[in-house]
Amino acid sequence: MEGGIHRSSTERAQEGGATRTEAMGGRILIVEDEREIADLLVAYVERGGFEVARATSVADAIRVHAQFRPDLMLLDIGLPGGDGIDVLTAVRRRFDTPVIMVTALDDDVTKLSSLRIGADDYVVKPFNPSEVVERVRAVLRRVRGQTGRRTLSVGELIVDLDARVVTCRSEDGSEGE
Numbered sequence: 001m002e003g004g005i006h007r008s009s010t011e012r013a014q015e016g017g018a019t020r021t022e023a024m025g026g027r028i029l030i031v032e033d034e035r036e037i038a039d040l041l042v043a044y045v046e047r048g049g050f051e052v053a054r055a056t057s058v059a060d061a062i063r064v065h066a067q068f069r070p071d072l073m074l075l076d077i078g079l080p081g082g083d084g085i086d087v088l089t090a091v092r093r094r095f096d097t098p099v100i101m102v103t104a105l106d107d108d109v110t111k112l113s114s115l116r117i118g119a120d121d122y123v124v125k126p127f128n129p130s131e132v133v134e135r136v137r138a139v140l141r142r143v144r145g146q147t148g149r150r151t152l153s154v155g156e157l158i159v160d161l162d163a164r165v166v167t168c169r170s171e172d173g174s175e176g177e
Contacts, residue, residue, distance in 0.1 A: 025049040026071035026140060031061040031087060032102070033079050037125070041074060041102070044129035045136065049161070058082035062090050070097055072136055072143075075119075077103040077110065085117065092118040098139045102132065 028050045032038040042052050053068040055061040058081040065073065065087075073091065077084035088099055100121040101114045111122050120139045123132055152159040158167040 025137065027051045027053070027068060028136060029061070029065055029068055029070035029073040029097075030054045031056075031073060031079065031084065032076045033057065034076075037076075040129055041132065044133050045074075048133040048136070050136070056080070058084075058086050061087045065091055065095070065097070072098045072100065072140055074100050074102050074132065074136070077101060077105050077114070085114065088114065088117050088119060098143050100132070100135055100139060102127065 025048065028045050030038055030041050030045065030052060032041060032054070033056045038054055038056070042054060045052050053064050053070065055064040056079070058079050061073075061075070061079070073087075075084045075087055079087070084101060084103065088101075091097055091099065098120045099118065100123060101111075101119045102123045102125065103110070104125040105111075106124045114122055120143075121135055123135060152161060156169045158169065159165075160167070
């Protein structure tokens with residue numbers, strides 16, 4: 001699949017008045033030109049409760065970022081049409097999107113320059129895809145200033161997806177289980 005917004009019909013569907021994105025952890029842009037790695041990241045990130053878009057080149061990444069407005073970007077350095085540092089620099093000029101570099105480059109100069117330019121984290125390939133998802137959650141928690149709980153509000157109901165607890169707001173504004 002060429003870069004673009006990768007969503008299934010169930011992700012686009014609405015569930016009880018709340019969009020799927022609201023129920024999930026947010027929107028993640030995966031910028032990776034190696035199809036197998038991109039497919040693996042997409043599968044794990046979606047399973048982690050996120051909506052995903054993907055891009056495979058520098059120009060594609062900048063275009064998809066502007067359209068999709070992700071909450072976080074997973075960004076490879078080695079890309080057609082330039083490199084991930086070019087994407088990171090372009091994104092930082094206009095947006096404050098958190099970025100996790102996911103790359104085979106393990107040298108200190110590349111790591112440090114990525115972090116200086118504005119990367120929030122750096123993961124070296126090969127990686128554990130579950131760890132990448134947890135790093136996404138950690139960066140988003142820090143950026144959002146939240147405890148990391150995923151919740152869904154539908155009318156008077158509040159569903160804590162992580163604790164699997166449903167709370168009902170009463171008319172006076174108080175909450176009870």
